[in-house]
Amino acid sequence: MRPHEIEQIKSSHLFHDMADEHFSSLVTAAYLQRFPAHVQLLHEGDRPDFLHILLEGGVELYSRHDGRETIIAIIRPVTTFILAAVVGDFPYLASARTLEAARILLIPAESVRAIADKDAAFSRSLVRELSLAFRGVMRELKNQKLRNSAERLANWIIRTDSVSGRSGRFTIPHDKRRLASLLGMSPENLSRSLVTVSGHGVKLNGRTVVIEEPDRLATFAKPSTTIDEAEN
Amino acid sequence: MRPHEIEQIKSSHLFHDMADEHFSSLVTAAYLQRFPAHVQLLHEGDRPDFLHILLEGGVELYSRHDGRETIIAIIRPVTTFILAAVVGDFPYLASARTLEAARILLIPAESVRAIADKDAAFSRSLVRELSLAFRGVMRELKNQKLRNSAERLANWIIRTDSVSGRSGRFTIPHDKRRLASLLGMSPENLSRSLVTVSGHGVKLNGRTVVIEEPDRLATFAKPSTTIDEAEN
DNA sequence: CGAAGCGTTGAGAGCCGTCAAACTACGTGG
DNA sequence: CCACGTAGTTTGACGGCTCTCAACGCTTCG
Incomplete structure (x- = not known):
């Protein structure tokens, strides 16, 4: 080591x-x-x-x-x-x-x-x-239990951007099918949820995610400190 | 005290x-x-x-x-x-x-x-x-993440009977609407799930649950030690 | 007896999963 | 360099699961 x-x-x-x-x-x-x-x-x-x-x-x-x-x-x-x-x-x-x-x-x-x-x-x-x-x-x-699949995706995007430096741009670090399973939905449904969040301030290109309008995304995702906060 | x-x-x-x-x-x-x-x-x-x-x-x-x-x-x-x-x-x-x-x-x-x-x-x-x-x-x-609502209900019945002495008969200890929320479904859906499990070895009477055919219920519920076991 | 709360049932809509097919990106071998 | 195969992704169609809304019956309690 x-x-x-x-x-x-x-x-x-x-x-x-x-x-x-x-x-x-x-x-x-x-x-x-x-x-x-x-x-x-x-x-x-x-x-x-x-x-x-x-x-x-x-x-x-x-x-x-x-x-x-x-x-x-x-x-x-x-x-x-x-x-x-x-x-x-x-x-x-x-x-x-x-x-x-x-x-x-x-x-x-x-x-x-x-x-x-x-x-x-x-x-x-x-x-x-x-x-x-x-x-x-x-x-x-x-x-x-409290969110539907598009909301889970939207909050995952916010969280992932957050831990990767809040640059507003990151790459999905694995298969989309794995992301789907992690978020508790089918791969097909993830595709559709990605389309949904695209209508709320997010731009997609393959595995590249760009948050163009953070406020609009947050309005849709409704992040909560008692669900999404990472460090406690 | x-x-x-x-x-x-x-x-x-x-x-x-x-x-x-x-x-x-x-x-x-x-x-x-x-x-x-x-x-x-x-x-x-x-x-x-x-x-x-x-x-x-x-x-x-x-x-x-x-x-x-x-x-x-x-x-x-x-x-x-x-x-x-x-x-x-x-x-x-x-x-x-x-x-x-x-x-x-x-x-x-x-x-x-x-x-x-x-x-x-x-x-x-x-x-x-x-x-x-x-x-x-x-x-x-x-x-x-791994079960639908009827399966969650069926396993809840098995677990509840198990902690209350495996007598095959117990009473739901609260509202059905609370049970629904605990199990992650709407009250209406719980009603329908109760009908579903009635077709799999369970008899219902108000809040009284009787497991008439434990084997049939288990076949439907497919309990798992890594989901349902209580004490570790 | 009437009011209120709980539970059930039915209708309808929306969310979500499955299946199949098409499309894309990518790497390989000819 | 291109044709091809493969894996991953997307799209559409469909059905099923689940939620919402509304109506109804039942019980409880004032």
Whole structure:
């Protein structure tokens, strides 16, 4: 692992406050692994072996049920995932596969739990991280229950622009079919929703999205701090 | 507060492992309050003042957005709620109101956070509680994205029977309109979904639900351990 | 007895999914 | 360089799911 990456992980909220000694022991127990694109990382229902930290590339969490499949989340570096399953030794509620080639740090689940028991500061960070994760899913649940598909798309555009620097222009970072699944609609319906938002201040060109009239888009999307805000 | 209730709280997962001294200090800082039915307890967007523990009665968490409203959860004793907001001092993502008269223990949020910082065992319990809460919402998100309304109803029936003793007979513990909102559908649609499940081994009489042919119901509902299982 | 609230039913419209076909972009091999 | 194949996307047609609106019956309670 590259030194600046160790730094980066150590400086993230989850690991920042813990004893250096414990952090080292986590890192030395860990495996850094490269995966090619479209490789299955986790199977829903399995028990967790490793806490995963995505350092590079992209990963999708998805779930299948009775012939249907939906994307739960798309993960970009640097992000730790399946934390809730790891700390409680619970079976995964979703499967994971790489979207592109990815570098992932694998920390043995047993080590994470052992150090969570020993290191109070780490345990406090886990509390914070899990409460944020909880709120993230809660927001997504509200997004699904309180909005129709065009509104979900419009707010996704606002949010994505927001995290990519508010330049008013960005590129959809994957298939449109994946975006459709993430937003909870069919690919065909996403096409139509894209046409709909085009009538509300957005210009589209392939995967390039340009927000030409932010106010008109916001009027249509009606973003809410208790659904869309990212960082708490 | 009644002595057996203090026992009951202390013996719950969240408080069981913490130092007695810290538990006492939480309880002495707490207020026990009675609320009549249909009283607003919390407003979405506010900051948390107290951790709430429902001792008696019923509470609903709900959220409004752009003229729509949906019930997020219906809470029955003994259950603590809004934990994620309290530990991180984050604004509520949902509002809460009593369904019936309720007795609620209110522990100052500041005390909870202070003792979470001091008591490592309590912090570990919080980790566990929050990971379970996370998984609960995640399951609900999957329920919404992967099932249609009749399937959600059928699985709700199976789950409700399951927690009420698997007798094959129970009473819907509130309005049907609330059940509809909880399940993510309109009241009219719930009526029709009830007709649908009646064709799959369920007998209905007002709010009384009788599962006459569990196998047929299960065949229709297709319950899944990674969506419906309650306790992990 | 009358009023009000809840639940059900029917009609209609809109949202959304499925299926099929056409179109596009892109890369490959001839 | 071009023809072609493939995967992704778009469009149209259609049907089904779900919501809204309205009417009606039932129960409860004043």
